[in-house]
Amino acid sequence: MLPNAPYADLREFIARVETLGALRRVKGADPHLELGAITEVAAGRADCPALLFEDLKGAPKGYRVLTNTTTTPQRAALALGLDPALSPLDALKAWKARRGTLKLEEPRTVKEAMWLENSARGADVDLGRFPAPHWHKGDGGPFIGSGSLVVMRDPDTGWVNASIYRMQVHGKDRITIQFDHQGRHGALIARKWWERGKPCPVAVVNGPDPSLFIAGFEYLPEGASEYSFAGAIKGEPIDVMPGPLTGLPVPARAEIILEGHMHPNETLPEGPFGEFTGYYASEKRPSPAMRVEAIHWRNDPILLGSPPMKPPRFHFGLPFRAASMWSQLENDGVTDVVGAWQHVAQLMTVIAIKQRYAGHAKRAGLIAAAQSYMARVIVTVDDDVDPSNLSDVMWAITTRAEPSEQVDIVRGAWSSALDPRIAPEARAKGQTSHSKMIIDACIPFGMLDSYPKTSAISLDEAKAIEAKWGRVLDK
Ligand SMILES: Cc1cc2nc3c(=O)[nH]c(=O)nc-3n(C[C@H](O)[C@H](O)[C@H](O)COP(=O)(O)O)c2cc1C
Ligand SMILES: [Mn+2]
Structure with a gap:
């Protein structure tokens, strides 16, 4: 293998x-x-x-x-x-x-x-x-x-x-x-x-x-x-x-x-x-x-030597725990997960799915949120967005997620004493939970057919172009 x-x-x-x-x-x-x-x-x-x-x-x-x-x-x-x-x-x-x-x-x-x-x-x-x-x-x-x-x-x-x-x-x-x-x-x-x-x-x-x-x-x-x-x-x-x-x-x-x-x-x-x-x-x-x-x-x-450092620096260039999360989503019956990633040294999780039904994205987002150690931000994106590319993810957030409708906050969730934002009084009592923001940056399910079409080439097309022309673009 x-x-x-x-x-x-x-x-x-x-x-x-x-x-x-x-x-x-x-x-x-x-x-x-x-x-x-x-x-x-x-x-x-x-x-x-x-x-x-x-x-x-x-x-x-x-x-x-x-x-x-x-x-x-x-x-x-x-x-x-x-x-x-x-x-x-x-x-x-x-x-x-x-x-x-x-x-x-x-x-x-x-x-x-x-x-x-x-x-x-x-x-x-x-x-x-x-x-x-x-x-x-x-x-x-x-x-x-x-x-x-x-x-x-x-x-x-x-x-x-x-x-x-x-x-x-x-x-x-x-x-x-x-x-x-x-x-x-x-x-x-x-x-x-x-x-x-x-x-x-x-x-x-x-x-x-x-x-x-x-x-x-x-x-x-x-x-x-x-x-x-x-x-x-x-x-x-x-x-x-x-x-x-x-x-x-x-x-x-x-x-x-x-x-x-x-x-x-x-x-x-x-x-x-x-x-x-x-x-x-x-x-x-x-x-x-x-x-x-x-x-x-x-x-x-x-x-x-592998000292912890200010994010996005991290010990591993592939987010291994996102791979476990991806498998877990599938085991929990969430179909059509096409990608999972963690940014900011595990402090942000992104799940990409091909939406099949209303609530599909939220289902994935909620499970991912529950499993995301210390991550305050969980984002779901459509399958035309590369979850490993933070700019792509931000594009989805800024063009598909209406904040008043597509952001949820879950309180009392899994964090740790390493979280700098836990208040000192709470920390002293061992209360190290925090809240998590789930951003559904997918096109709303009911708008999938009517949503403005993207002008961008697809991820697959981009890959084919990279394979054929990438060498010309390299320095
Ligand atoms: C570079 C690096 C440094 C780590 N430092 C510590 C540490 O100082 N203390 C700790 O408890 N876990 C630390 N961890 C996390 C643990 O190694 C990790 O959670 C591991 O799964 C724990 O193994 P265990 O379940 O056998 O205890 C570190 C991980 C990495 C990659
Ligand atoms: Mn062990």
Whole structure:
């Protein structure tokens, strides 16, 4: 199903990005603020390249940081094993189709790991040798984990969870791990160890390959392993080797591995850290601390950095959660959904449908609104509008949606403590819901036949013209 053989690791992925001409090597940047600022400026460009930072100020020679890894539709498609030449909406559609039939691939245990090239234990552990960037000015410190996986094992069932939680560095052998809420699988598992009065073994995977990075973001049910999902993305199992200290399975070709324990009631003041909304969400707060007892790393290791940034910048150039929503709409019986997208880093959802009956668009809009985490704006558009193109969506809103008739507001809906607009009093009481505006930017169903005809060529016609003439238009 993959057009190419899957990439073996982050390094092979970087080589493929370079082949597409989408990699820039940046030499001499300072991990303190400069690296983060360059990443943010680049991510604000329409066709942002991936950045490989080399010769970092203050870091050992050869150590590198990669950012903006999967931030364009093209590189997100490449990470999924899809054709990077697909249009953004076609790539998401292809992913939605494949996601529905993914075959989970259990990880395969191997006896060798690249990260055993270098190891430090006990008193030799020093996180200071790794270039953990201080990403945004107001951050509480450097974060080694912004695109790293945290691996833990359920003491009851043996289930291995491996997802992304941010990690701040606090001195040579301490980091904190931040759970957004207590339902995070890592938080659930840690609690189980602590209730037994035992420290929770942890392995941290820095520099995972993009399939692991994507799997770490995916909402998987309790008991499911992100490793198996990553294997499904690649169409072959992830090779893992047990960490020498914890025995936790660790991808054998990952870059920098931390092993250690989180002890009951051990916390450190964590954050703040710039969030994906483009704001800070809280002051410094206590977070579980991990005692780092061993570090293993490949020669010339690469840290995968994915700091949250002001929207529209986002970790992934394809809105994966819009793909799940699209499937969900279909499963709920909403027919003729022709597209789904999220803009403003998930804070706006757009659903495109071919209207078949009165109320069809509202039905889709209401379901999408219910499923849109933190999104204040939900828009439905007709099938001649490309939901992935924000200008197209705004054209539909401004020419088809009469505000007095086609806007609804749903109150008390799903948001989070990260939402900057939740009033402080409400937040203090744990009231983190907000309202959502559903804009029906479809031509009213009863006016479909009589509506002024558009002068624009259709999306299909435009695609055909691109295929035939696009090269002439390229610079
Ligand atoms: C780059 C990135 C950083 C993230 N940082 C955090 C974080 O610091 N804390 C958190 O709870 N979730 C964070 N998330 C979201 C979780 O990784 C995501 O919701 C995941 O599905 C949770 O996995 P779990 O269900 O196994 O707990 C982050 C996601 C990404 C892509
Ligand atoms: Mn999980």
